[in-house]
Amino acid sequence: MVPLTWYLVVAAILFSIGVFGVLARRNAVAILMGIELMLNAVNINLVAFWRYLQPDKMVGQAFAAFVFVVAAAEAAVGLALIISVYRNRSTVDVENIDWLKW
Amino acid sequence: MNVINDPFTWLAGQLVNWLSTFMPANGVSITMAVLRAASLGIFALVMFMVMTWIERKGVARIQNRIGPNLAGPWGIFQPLADGVKALTKEDITPDHADRIVYNIAPILSAVAAMIVFAAIPFGPGLIGADINIGILYILAVSGLGVLAILMAGWSSNNKYALLGAFRVVAQLVSYEVPLVLSIVAPVMLAGSLSLVTIVEKQPVWFILVLPASAVIVMLSGMAEVGRSPFDLLDAESEIIAGHHIEYSGMKFALFFLAEYVHAFGVSCIVTALFLGGWRGPDIAGVTVPWLWFFIKAVLLFNIMVWARGTLPRLRIDQLMAFNWKFLVPLSLASLIVVPLADRLAQGMGLTQGSWPWALVMLAFNVAMILWAFALVSAAGRRARMAAQVPAEVTAAESHDESGYGEEHGLAHGADAGHAPAAAGAH
Amino acid sequence: MTTLQVMFILISLITLGGGLYTVIAKNLMHSALGLILSLAGVACLYGLLEASFLAGAQVLIYIGAIAILIIFAVMLTRGVMGSFPRVNDQWSYAIIVSLALLAVLLVTLFRFNWPQGAPAAVPADSIARLGRALVDPGQYALPFEMASVLLVAALIGSIYVARDKK
Numbered sequence: 001m002v003p004l005t006w007y008l009v010v011a012a013i014l015f016s017i018g019v020f021g022v023l024a025r026r027n028a029v030a031i032l033m034g035i036e037l038m039l040n041a042v043n044i045n046l047v048a049f050w051r052y053l054q055p056d057k058m059v060g061q062a063f064a065a066f067v068f069v070v071a072a073a074e075a076a077v078g079l080a081l082i083i084s085v086y087r088n089r090s091t092v093d094v095e096n097i098d099w100l101k102w
Numbered sequence: 103m104n105v106i107n108d109p110f111t112w113l114a115g116q117l118v119n120w121l122s123t124f125m126p127a128n129g130v131s132i133t134m135a136v137l138r139a140a141s142l143g144i145f146a147l148v149m150f151m152v153m154t155w156i157e158r159k160g161v162a163r164i165q166n167r168i169g170p171n172l173a174g175p176w177g178i179f180q181p182l183a184d185g186v187k188a189l190t191k192e193d194i195t196p197d198h199a200d201r202i203v204y205n206i207a208p209i210l211s212a213v214a215a216m217i218v219f220a221a222i223p224f225g226p227g228l229i230g231a232d233i234n235i236g237i238l239y240i241l242a243v244s245g246l247g248v249l250a251i252l253m254a255g256w257s258s259n260n261k262y263a264l265l266g267a268f269r270v271v272a273q274l275v276s277y278e279v280p281l282v283l284s285i286v287a288p289v290m291l292a293g294s295l296s297l298v299t300i301v302e303k304q305p306v307w308f309i310l311v312l313p314a315s316a317v318i319v320m321l322s323g324m325a326e327v328g329r330s331p332f333d334l335l336d337a338e339s340e341i342i343a344g345h346h347i348e349y350s351g352m353k354f355a356l357f358f359l360a361e362y363v364h365a366f367g368v369s370c371i372v373t374a375l376f377l378g379g380w381r382g383p384d385i386a387g388v389t390v391p392w393l394w395f396f397i398k399a400v401l402l403f404n405i406m407v408w409a410r411g412t413l414p415r416l417r418i419d420q421l422m423a424f425n426w427k428f429l430v431p432l433s434l435a436s437l438i439v440v441p442l443a444d445r446l447a448q449g450m451g452l453t454q455g456s457w458p459w460a461l462v463m464l465a466f467n468v469a470m471i472l473w474a475f476a477l478v479s480a481a482g483r484r485a486r487m488a489a490q491v492p493a494e495v496t497a498a499e500s501h502d503e504s505g506y507g508e509e510h511g512l513a514h515g516a517d518a519g520h521a522p523a524a525a526g527a528h
Numbered sequence: 529m530t531t532l533q534v535m536f537i538l539i540s541l542i543t544l545g546g547g548l549y550t551v552i553a554k555n556l557m558h559s560a561l562g563l564i565l566s567l568a569g570v571a572c573l574y575g576l577l578e579a580s581f582l583a584g585a586q587v588l589i590y591i592g593a594i595a596i597l598i599i600f601a602v603m604l605t606r607g608v609m610g611s612f613p614r615v616n617d618q619w620s621y622a623i624i625v626s627l628a629l630l631a632v633l634l635v636t637l638f639r640f641n642w643p644q645g646a647p648a649a650v651p652a653d654s655i656a657r658l659g660r661a662l663v664d665p666g667q668y669a670l671p672f673e674m675a676s677v678l679l680v681a682a683l684i685g686s687i688y689v690a691r692d693k694k
Contacts, residue, residue, distance in 0.1 A: 001530070001532065001533075002533055003642075005637060007573070008637045009637070012630060012633040013544055013630060014543065014547050015629075015630075015633070016629050017547040017548055017550075017626070019625065020551055020623060020626040023626070024551070024615045024616060024618070024622035025551065025616070026616045027556060027614075028605075029601050030550075030556060030559055032598065033550050033560065034551060036567075036590075036598075037551075037563070037566060040567065040590075043586075044573055044574075047573075047577050051579065051647060052643070053643065055650045055651070056651055058654070058661040058667075061658050062662060062667075065582065065585065065658075066671055068586070068590075069679060070678065072593065073678050073679055074682075075597060076686045079598065080685070080690035081689055082601055082605060083690045094616075200557070235580045235583075238581065238584035239584055241588055242584050243587070244592075245587065245592025246587070246591065246592070249591060252596060252599055256599070256603060264603065275596065278592075294656075295655060
């Protein structure tokens, strides 16, 4: 039997890898990939809590399903925005997408 | 259970007895598990050979020719000859191609097609793994096949391969929508995602209860595999060969294998979902469920071959229009009609799975199909009317600039009927 | 070390390795493939946690749709000019921040008194229960409807934002 803390440790490490991806990468699509890693880490946490603490109630699984939905919607809109920016300025380097700065 | 009824379980029993004589219990179970998985894989590959033979002979006969007949009687060794040819061809890797992705793509495609067979019930106890999310697992691994095509198109470092891969993925992802929506209908009636339960709940086959969903799943399945008339993906005359233009030898054979194994997988899925799976009458007093499943799956594959030989290819915009404007609204409508009819029939006191219930559901479904066709034909008539009116106007106004008609007394446009009389009068 | 624990360690190594490769790969396409490996590992973890419906949904949604969308975006935004470096100027601070975050998370979760002992069994009809919970007005019907409104908004929004304005 795998202890609960092992799952939580894996989720925490995956989350920090995602944080590094978001903070350090320059390509906008790579930043989105880091966000997806973070959302998956959160989902692992939710499902592990569901399994170990309350397997008879469906809160954990329903919550994880809603996180799926939100991640899909956010990936779609984010990638549409990136493609639109690329069409207008021919770059997806977030260091150069700073026209709103003063 | 005897040999004819269930030869596979009998064989497994004999093997376990033989292995137990010299192996500990753990070793026996591990060996049996490996053998089960290997036999499913080998079954998929053997069926691939049979399916290619059926396809080539069937399409040839439809096109009024003979098909392969040199490699053995009726050409039954032709698939073996094809395999040997594929193995001996030179394996070219294009310049600047991404090696790892280029090599993984055909393997992933073939694997995604083959692992579908793990969740399909071939008989009452004859299933690779009785998981409780059977049909969801099958849909999920079909998505892996889509990914493999994208990897193939990108790693070939060839813009035609990339364009072909884009179009293919657009088609496959679009046709997943009516596939999933229509698979929900038998799942709703059976109350479970597991294919074993769905087959058990079919004393009346679901094709008689849900004809619309059956046809939509069959069509979407054919589009998912990329067979005619939806085979824009590998149309030789259109985009050379699409995403596998740069593959040769065994890697191309793996893509080819993936397509046919996936087509047979789709036939097996439709058999289990709609044609009652392994249900069938006894032959000479012996129940042979596995034989009935096999017969139904091969029959469905023959229908696919028939469609390929007969129907012309659809263009990509016709494909998409057919999907989004016809299949998706029809599957959404059937999602509303099916549970409504089911509750109505149960409210009238009919039990699920009985023939009166099936007749009520069939009536609702047929009404929905007729209404859908009436809508489509009305829209078609409107489009034809709109296309005809400007044609009459332009014919009356047109005149020939070369003067040919004037010399020979031919009148303008719609007055052509009077011209011979006028010419004859002079 | 039971078989289950060995399997868990192998799957987590694949998941974390894929995730690490996603954030440090030079080629963006290889990043995407690392992400797919990580997502597949997470699906296997759901399988180990006996959340079978979520495992199937993870492969179907994430790998079958979101990963393909990301690969499309990678292919459509490949620059014709030379590529820029992978990481920006503050990558060392990013490493420090993520390690600090990891430390905080690990300290918090190891200090908490988690309930020990084997977990209760998952009910046999958990998928049916999940389905009922999602449409039960007393449970999660409202978030379900809002999720569908969110999806419609995302659909319309992304089509509008990404269309070709000729």
